[in-house]
Amino acid sequence: MELTYLRTFCEVVSSGSYTRAAEKLGYAQSSVTAQVAKLEEMYGAILLERSGRGMIPTFAGNNLLPYARQMLALSEEAKGMIAGGDRGVLNIGAIETLAAYYLPHRLHRYRLRYPEVQLRVQPGSEEGIITAVKDKSADFGLIFDVTYRSDEIIALPLRQEPLYVVTHPEHRLAKETEVTSNQLADEPLVLTEDTCTYRKQLLQELKAAGIAPRIDMEFGNLEGIKQAVRHQWGTAFLPRYAIEEELNTGVLTGIPLTGKQEKFYIQLIYRKERMLSPAFEHFIAEMRQ
Structure with a gap:
């Protein structure tokens, strides 16, 4: 019964409302109200309070939240192992580009093999995804970065992916075989949000060359960036997998940046102590295809 109350508590926190939960x-x-009240009685503390943004956890509620999520995750993990892993919920954290361009057809193949597994994809920042894997609110995470290392996490490199300076086909740099940092001086840049790992890579290269970047636009999604480049509003810096279709059709041009940048990999991460059911092992195999 306590797990039911904990699930309800977590849902109220996520949705910010008793009604939506x-x-x-x-x-x-x-x-829902009665279940939260019973949970508060069990723990002897007020767990939720009302604010201008709806229902939010109190200090005690914030302390309980990670434990609640871990208990629910362990319960799902146990159910999956006992049932052979062919049913239940698979929570996947993924950065937005991978959720949009890498996951879909792989998840489709996986669903053909395990139709009873419910798939939940949680887009987020790399930092948030790593945290979610560590606190067990995500079973797996997909990140794009230099090789990730941790004592708690296994990081499987799925494939190396080049990063390109992305321009309109009529741009002055479009015919170049490589672009130098100096050629990007005073170039209007259309970039991802500031938590993005490959954005940081570009800005480090420009800083090393003594160039102050001219960031004209920032977008939280890839389609906005690509549309801006197509309208010739600026130049972007993106991984090849995110612009594959546009490169093949000639809508956009991708040119390597000169220099010895660190190699970026699509990586699948999960906890080292995670027990892998057959369904989870097949998920890993599918991601490696």
Whole structure:
């Protein structure tokens, strides 16, 4: 029964509302309120409070939250192992580019083999994905970075991926075989958010060359960046997998940046102590295809 209460508590925190949590869980709102009240009675503390943004966890609620998520994750893990791993929920954290361009057809193949497994893809920043894997709110994570190392996490490199300076086909740099940092001086840049690992790579290269970057636009999604380049509003810096279709059709041009940048890899991460059911092992194999 406690797991049910914990699941309800986590859903209220995620949705910020008793009403939305009730809709998501298929309960009456009064049932959600009663379950939270029983949980508060069990732990002897107020766990949720109302604010201008809806229901938020109290200090005690914030302390309970990671433990609640871990208990729920362990419960799902145990169910999966006992059932042979062919049913249940598979939570995957992924940066936005990989969620959009790397995962879909691989998840489609996986679903053909395991139709009873419910797939939940949680887009986020690399830092957030690593945290989610560590606190067990995500079973696997997909990141794009230099080789990740951790005592707690296994990081499987799936494939190396080049990074390109991306321009309109009529741009002055489009015919170049390589682009130097100096050629990007005063170039209007259209970049991803500042938590993006490959954006940091570009800015480090420019800084090393003594160039102050001219960042004209920032987008939180790849389509916005690509549309900006197509309208000739600026130049981008993106991994090849995100512009594969545009390169093949000639809509955009991708040129390598000169220098000895660190190699970037698509990586699958999961906890070292994670017990792998047959379904999870097949998921890993599918990601490596």
